[in-house]
Amino acid sequence: MSEPRIAFKAGRAFRREGTNWVDPSATKGAILLQNGDDGLLHFIWKNRGSNNVEEDLILFPGDASFVKVSQSAWGRTYVLKFSSSDQRHFFWMQDADSSRDLEFVENVNRLLADPENVPIWAGPSVGQSNTQVTPAAGPSSVPAAEPPSSQPAAGSSGGHQPTAEELAQLQQIISSMGGGAGAATSAPDFLLQDILTPANLQPLFRTHPELVAALFPHLPPDLPVEPSAEVLEQIVASPQFRSAVRSFDVALSTGALQGFVRALGLPEEAGNGFEAFLRAIQEQANSEQESGAGAGERMDTD
Template sequence: MSAPTVAFKAGRLFRRGDTNWVDPQPEKGVVLVTATEDGLIQWQWKNRTTNALDEDLLIFPSDTTFSQVAQSAWGRTYVLAFSSSDQKHFYWLQDASSARDDQIVHNVNGVLQDASFEPTWSTPAASSSSTAAAGSSRDDTLRRLREILTRGGSASGAGLTVEPPSVALSDVLTPANLAPIFADEALARSLFPFLPADLPSPPTPATLQQVVSSPQFQAAVRELDRALSTGLLADLVRGLGLPASAGESAEAFIRAVAEQAGNGGEERMDTD
């Protein structure tokens, strides 16, 4: 058997019934794209935990494309779409870094269009002066934030005063408030990919309830409350697909998340 031409870590997403929603699955996987000796392309998805080959497709050149799902707020959801049919397969990239996402997509599409295509890979370019400046600003923000949290909320050393929040995440993200979400099987499954890797596998709604009931989770929520009260998280929340204003307070953060959810979040995707 030929060695894969392109391989990348990815999980799968499945359509929710007859809707245009797709739900991410928690399993860790890898996509193997192989050019066969007869000029076709073999597309496989393998479970990295069990090593089971759960998906095995044989594709004709130029019949498929691999592209980003525009409606994904997270930005790392992709679809393998067939031009000869309405068949679509959804994947979410699982590499910790997104630095090579564009290269993966380029090389995958190169092979899908021409089985003789030879992928090229390059190391992400060193940061430019603007990127370096942004990184410096972010590092300074994190440094100041650590100083504030270390002082227990007193920010005199950083030139700030942290006021108690009018709305606290710790009042919202309680086990009682989150229980109805975990009772919805589809919603609970969508949270599984974000659980720590050392939790029971496969995770369950009961696992989620245990996590949010733990002292560690509640302490983390209180720390996030304190961090948001500094108003210094604008740069960080943008990485979550939220507006910079969401980093100004817990109330602004909650409002931004609610608005994002109202717009469909990352799960509602036009799969037609």
């Protein structure tokens, strides 16, 4: 084969059997588009660990498109789909810097439409990182189907939910910390991953059923299931949840989340460290309890 015409870091994701969900694979990979010896365009996925080609798809002009999975809360999951069949191949971007995602996708689709087209490159931005990310700071499972509408799911809260861009920003902050020597701080006595364990959380869903309704609005609004204790138990026991908690611990320990915590309804100083975050959570809970008690007293005196 000739030299790749397009190449960028991307992992694969696989549809969960019997569902419309896809789960990301942690394997480091790359997507390559190149002309084969047969004169046709090949869409290749290569394992960057073993350097082996594990997927080689022959593409005919105008038959395929590479599009974003719009239901992905993380925002960097894509699907290669075909007009001539029901084939779907899912991928997630693995470069820590998302600034060139659109450029890669547009060039992929340019070649898919006509292999004679020439990719158009704007060039990497100044300071662009080439660090790959892993599911510890990467996407969680996402629905594979296209959403029926852009309206929020029924039962979702009216409060601010972190956007895909904010989540991507958090991911980039976390991934850029790996191996950083100058940011070392004293480790707290305990971490979120010591608290938010399945053993601690799962009994709460049974003894306090009101938590189910309270927590579901803060999950991706397109979960294809009804709110239930069983679903939450599966979520908190999943590797994706544990990885997300570990990643959040890392970010909190460096004080890198002052801006992001605003999306959670907390003061900016809550992102200065683990203790500040827990203190802000406690103060928010106390405030809500006092507000609720006050409302109850007013109702009693009416």
